[in-house]
Amino acid sequence: MVMSAAGIAESAHRVGVQGGLALTSATGLVGHVLAKAPKGVKYGKTVAELADVVLPALTESVALLKPQDPAEADNFRATVLVALDAAAGVHQGTPSPTLVDMARKITEALDAA
Template sequence: MSKQLSDPDKYTIQVAAHGVVALMASSTPGTFTAPKAGIAAAKAMSTATGLTGEILAEKPPKLPFDGSVAKTAEIVLPALTESVKILDRAQAGEGDNFRRTMQIVAESATKANKAGPNPAESEMLRKIEDALRAPAL
């Protein structure tokens, strides 16, 4: 049984998910590899199922990213932690579904680079995974 989510809750989840795509693409250097990483991550996000998939299929309002990786991370990483909490409250197991989906999204971006993840991608992946596992405040 799922609980109806408020628009602000949905927006937090959308910011978190789209932010993972933005962060992973930003941590991939190169004129051609960064867009490929972003496309791979976005395609992975489009395969989300359950309540997570329903929310991510909706077109979000304007996202608060300005292009700065540091500022984007300041918004996205706490939103990831909060999203797991929101989804856990809404429906049993949905926080885990979101967590797995975001890990797949992030890992898909790293696989777009045929040479394997570079140190910046690996570090961003670690930060995302830490945020997904962190206890919500």
């Protein structure tokens, strides 16, 4: 969702679709968790508001998973990175600098735990 919001207007939908497909293809515990949409979550109306919710949630998710199940923490991180690659791959050639920057922020959030 953050990658889609940060995408170029004409391809934001495709970025969201490709990233979403990657997330819905997740397996293991991560796949089961991602299949259940959270209720009552407010994501915000701007990329900044969305990032303020999503980036800390990614960090917290990895921090919670690591001590309980390191393999699932790795699975979660890998799943998110596959979604990033799928979203960035929508563009033929090089992804936009905006998408590259958002991917960096997401990766940093995953690694902050």
